[in-house]
Amino acid sequence: MIWLGIETSNSPLSIAIVKDGQIVEEIVQNEKLTHSVTVMPTIEELFRKANLNPADLDAIAVSEGPGSYTGLRIGVTIAKTLAWTLKKPLVGVSSLQVLAANGQGFAGVICSLFDARRQNVYAAAYDGETMQPVIQDHHNSIGGLLEQLQLLNTPVLFIGLDAVNFKEVITAQLGNQAIFASTSLALPRGSKLIELAQKQSLPSVEEVHNFVPKYHRITEAEANWIKDQKKGQ
Amino acid sequence: MNDQYILAIETSCDETAAAIILNGREIISNVVASQIESQKRFGGVVPEVASRHHVEQITMIIEETLEKANMQPSELTAVAVTEGPGLVGALLIGINAAKAFAFAHSLPLIPVHHIAGHIYANELVEPMQxxxxxxxxxxxxxxxxxxxxxxxxxxxxxxxxxxxxxxxxxxxxxxxxxxxxxxxxxxxxxxxxxxxxxxxxxxxxxxxxxxxxxxxxxxxxxxxxxxxxxxxxxxxxxxxxxxxxxxxxxxxxxxxxxxxxxxxxxxxxxxxxxxxxxxxxxxxxxxxxxxxxxxPPLKLCTDNAAMIGAAAAHMYNAGVRGNLAMNGLPGKELKSWI
Missing domain, CATH: 3.30.420.40 (ATPase, nucleotide binding domain)
Known part of the structure; x- marks a missing residue:
């Protein structure tokens, strides 16, 4: 069974090819390059190195969000197009879970987060042993997230490039309860994405058309439109 | 000379479109999914909404285009896509879909200027003089x-x-x-x-x-x-x-x-x-x-992919090729390809 994993949910990029549970190729980079320029050449390069053809794939995994809207769309568009035209199943995994999985084995909860600007975050928390969600993926203020974590009354491992942006406020609120993962765990990995995707049942090939990113936020224009509709009632 | 079939994709604004063009002149299939019903809520095109709709639609539109033409990817000569100008987030959907499709089937890519496409829509009516x-x-x-x-x-x-x-x-x-x-x-x-x-x-x-x-x-x-x-x-x-x-x-x-x-x-x-x-x-x-x-007839005046295929046919013959590193160029200038 050959899997391709595509992770472009934020500025880092990771692509992996996993065959029968073994990593064949994996690239993890944090160069702030444009995904639109780098993703397809990277996929082509990994296939060439692995001596594989696109048709050799059995399934595709993609980070489905939350994250940067454009980054998500590039990954999902590529994953979706490949899956549809090669007639392979496509599995989506939460990009927060992919990142949190880097800390698996931690005794406590693992909190992965992405900076959503204006003191807001996309965040989730997972049981460090089982990787089951304790707090689901959601959009929140950093203060609101920390209140939820404090109530868990257990050590929290913060993971991700953006966690350092909030280090001060996290430490102020959680004190010793907060632990920060080392930088070697801060980048999402395509192989982790595939590992998590393999735990799901494979959707049918027909479902590929309906696959869309999970933004976890409606657009500002739609939010305003809904507000206006309610006013008009 | 072998017949040349180009699959063209256009997502520069609020239309998700694909078409197959034979020898730069004949429309084999031409599919356009308009977002007007959604965008008119806002009195104009909201870029983020446009990009979201394109991701929802893109594979369905390409599939419908191939089905209407009764063609397999292996029968295609090349994949053409609008590179710009347009809304960058919208362009990126068509471009990345085109690149993934071209990679999956080892097809050459042709990057097309949106305005060149509008002009070449006329080639689908009669040869330009x-x-x-x-x-x-x-x-x-x-x-x-x-x-x-x-x-x-x-x-x-x-x-x-x-x-x-x-x-x-x-x-x-x-x-x-x-x-x-x-x-x-x-x-x-x-x-x-x-x-x-x-x-x-x-x-x-x-x-x-x-x-x-x-x-x-x-x-x-x-x-x-x-x-x-x-x-x-x-x-x-x-x-x-x-x-x-x-x-x-x-x-x-x-x-x-x-x-x-x-x-x-x-x-x-x-x-x-x-x-x-x-x-x-x-x-x-x-x-x-x-x-x-x-x-051109009305449906070829508004944004569509047939026109992109018509321009791409001439570009293909002139040896113009894109590659997997192509990016959306929202301010792309109209330049000669000869």
Missing amino acids: FPLLALVVSGGHTELVFMKEHGSFEVIGETRDDAAGEAYDKVARVLNMPYPGGPHIDRLAHEAEEGVEFPRAWLEENSYDFSFSGLKSAVINYKHNMDQRGEEIDPQKVAKGFQDSVVEVLTTKTLRAARQYQVKQVIAAGGVSANKGLRTSLEQAFEEAKISFVV
Whole structure:
């Protein structure tokens, strides 16, 4: 069974090819390059190195969000197009879970987060042993997230490039309860994405058309439109 | 020579479109999913909403295009895609889908300029005759392009502010018409005998450039003055006055350029060339001037992928190729490929 994993949910990029549970190729980079320029050449390069053809794939995994809207769309568009035209199943995994999985084995909860600007975050928390969600993926203020974590009354491992942006406020609120993962765990990995995707049942090939990113936020224009509709009632 | 089948993809604004074109001239299939129903809630195209719709639609549209043509990817010659100009987030969906599809089936890629596509829509009607002058008018563009042969473009005039279609949409909003406003203004204008007198922006004597923001402001001021006097405006007369000004400037400048550049053919392209007032005026002017004038059927005037395939056919033959590192170019300039 050959899997391709595509992770472009934020500025880092990771692509992996996993065959029968073994990593064949994996690239993890944090160069702030444009995904639109780098993703397809990277996929082509990994296939060439692995001596594989696109048709050799059995399934595709993609980070489905939350994250940067454009980054998500590039990954999902590529994953979706490949899956549809090669007639392979496509599995989506939460990009927060992919990142949190880097800390698996931690005794406590693992909190992965992405900076959503204006003191807001996309965040989730997972049981460090089982990787089951304790707090689901959601959009929140950093203060609101920390209140939820404090109530868990257990050590929290913060993971991700953006966690350092909030280090001060996290430490102020959680004190010793907060632990920060080392930088070697801060980048999402395509192989982790595939590992998590393999735990799901494979959707049918027909479902590929309906696959869309999970933004976890409606657009500002739609939010305003809904507000206006309610006013008009 | 083997038949050349190009799969073309276009997502530069609010239409998700794909088409298969045979030898640059014949439409085998042509599918367009419009977002107008969604975007009209906002009175215009919201880029983030457009990008989200494109991701929802893209694989379904390409599949429908292949199914209607009854073709397999292995029968295709190349994949063409709009590289720009357009909304960057929207362009990226078509481009990344095109790249993934091309990679999956080892097909060459052809990056197409959106305006070249609008011009080449005419090749799907009849072969273009050179030298040629193209008037491109849409929601995002107002340009006069001189072509001395296939693949050669010289922009001799362009708008300095609003595109013609943009002015139509803004004036439509003043008249409380829904988005997109062009067809409504066109309809209202035909219901009036006489229009309100609005200015014409001719700019410098020899200039082929355009300006529509002054005209738009004149309409807004007129409405404002009438409101202050407590008088109702007559939307038909306002629409006619506005459209007469736009059409007269477009027609006069196009005719003057056609004579100066001694072209064999004039073509109109872009969404606003669907406008009846403009079509009629251009047809009359060039019939009198005895210069061949072509305008594509309505469904090839608005954004579509067939036109991208028509341009790509000539680019393919000229050896133009893209690669997997192609990016969306929102401000891409129209450059010759020969």
